[in-house]
Amino acid sequence: MSEKNKKLFDEYEFDAFVMAVVPIKYGSKIYSKIMKTNDEFIVPFRPIEVIKKSCEYYASSYEGRKEGTKNLIGVTHKSPIVIEPVQSIYIFPTASPNQQHCYWISHEHVLLYQRIDKKHTEVVFSNKQVIEVPISYRSFENQMLRTALLRTKMEQRSNLSWNTTLFTETRYSEVEALEQRSQYDVFSKQPILSQRSSSKRLNK
Secondary structure: OOHHHOOEOOOOOOOOOEEEEEEEEEOOEEEEEEEEOOOEEEEOOOHHHHHHHHHHHOOOOHHHHHHHHHHHHOOOOOOOEEEEOOOOEEEEEOOOOOOOOOOEEEHHHEEEEEEEEOOEEEEEEOOOOEEEEOOOHHHHHHHHHHHHHHHHHHHHHHHHHHHHHHHHHHHHHHHHHHHHHHHHHHHHHHHHHHHHHHHHHHHO
16 A cells, blocks of 8 residues: 555554654655554654654653753754653654654664665664665664663663652651651650659658
């Protein structure tokens, strides 16, 4: 079945099963083919529009995600971004995002890749599906390394945040327990003091 005869989907969810967003010609327009591990379909949006909508779906923005990448790894050109860190959705463009031939590739699903010629690379995804991408092997490898670095930095931040939260909660519990213990000591000692006072009065 040709791409033009495939059914269009206006609504979609960019989840952890998305392997790539591929630009395709649909008549006179550029649409996107979304490749998932067990399905693929076409949406009437350019790849960059798909990415922007996906960032918004997860309560962020494309510009915000790019700024995050800049702050973490200092990359501003062909920036890899995280769409949703909990699901490990890290993606990178194969060209300038506004160019018509730009693919978006999920770092999580790249099984292996190899050179075809100076301008093309063969990519094998986690489900063993193979596509040819218009990017040199060296550039593709560089994008993979950038995305891996972004992912590492994000996971380090997440672990630090988790450890800080855990430490804070533990300290709070210890302080709360200490306060309760102090109150118990006061109440438990009071009767003893009263008894001693009473004994002294009786002995007089």
